[in-house]
Amino acid sequence: MEAAACGSALQFSTWIGSEKKGRRRNSFVGFNHRCRKEYSFEVINLDELQLKSVSNGRRRIHMGIPHSCKGSKAPTLESGNCCTSFDGRWFLKKKAEEVASCLDGRCIFLVGMMGSGKTTVGKVLSEALDYAFVDSDSFVEQAVGGTSVAQIFNQCGESFFRDYESEALRKLSLMPQQVVATGGGAVVRPVNWKYMKQGISVFIECTSGCLGKENCCCRN
Ligand SMILES: Nc1ncnc2c1ncn2[C@@H]1O[C@H](COP(=O)(O)OP(=O)(O)O)[C@@H](O)[C@H]1O
Numbered sequence: 001m002e003a004a005a006c007g008s009a010l011q012f013s014t015w016i017g018s019e020k021k022g023r024r025r026n027s028f029v030g031f032n033h034r035c036r037k038e039y040s041f042e043v044i045n046l047d048e049l050q051l052k053s054v055s056n057g058r059r060r061i062h063m064g065i066p067h068s069c070k071g072s073k074a075p076t077l078e079s080g081n082c083c084t085s086f087d088g089r090w091f092l093k094k095k096a097e098e099v100a101s102c103l104d105g106r107c108i109f110l111v112g113m114m115g116s117g118k119t120t121v122g123k124v125l126s127e128a129l130d131y132a133f134v135d136s137d138s139f140v141e142q143a144v145g146g147t148s149v150a151q152i153f154n155q156c157g158e159s160f161f162r163d164y165e166s167e168a169l170r171k172l173s174l175m176p177q178q179v180v181a182t183g184g185g186a187v188v189r190p191v192n193w194k195y196m197k198q199g200i201s202v203f204i205e206c207t208s209g210c211l212g213k214e215n216c217c218c219r220n
């Protein structure tokens, strides 16, 4: 699914009560902004929010939705310079319920850097949509017999991991009603976009100061 470049009128940020401590892995691939340019997402309009300005630190959630929903009143998260003054969990659930009718069981693929909030947001979305939540890293770990991602990188190398990651995304793209938290580097392989375009891609953009942190000003 191609989409128009995402707008940047308002920065929308959410705070979600943390349920798990973010796991930090010893490998890191920066989120490739070139990819983002090539695969930018459509930003669909969202109701006005009572927003207050925030000095720094922010998280943006850009949602792309299949063109089959054209004309539907699907909400969108716009990006700008404000911060919500309430728990984002409620907001995400409300918006998930609003787009549910457009999904037709399609998978939602969350993309973003390590620590951007893919797992946290994914669990809230899956709950609201009555979808299964899948962490593609865990899917890979199971496929290789339980070896951790860090061990796979250390013992087999990144290319080996990426092959399993692509196979995981291929299989997940064939399953309905899944919210998939992809690995931070999944976006660097174009073939993965082929699989993720079978569903809806959601890019969680997080300023570097926010990655992995719960107490960003954008989250309070
Ligand atoms: N919207 C949010 N509000 C509050 N804390 C968040 C939010 N998103 C992520 N976090 C926190 O940031 C850390 C990393 O989040 P996580 O969902 O594990 O990121 P990812 O899955 O992208 O690596 C966790 O400690 C989590 O609690």
Ligand SMILES: O=C(O)C1=C[C@@H](OP(=O)(O)O)[C@@H](O)[C@H](O)C1
Pocket: 025, 027, 028, 029, 030, 112, 113, 114, 115, 137, 149, 150, 182, 183, 184, 185, 186
């Ligand atoms: O950025 C990356 O290349 C990676 C991010 C990790 O996923 P998370 O974003 O869930 O930590 C995991 O897929 C692996 O360590 C590679």
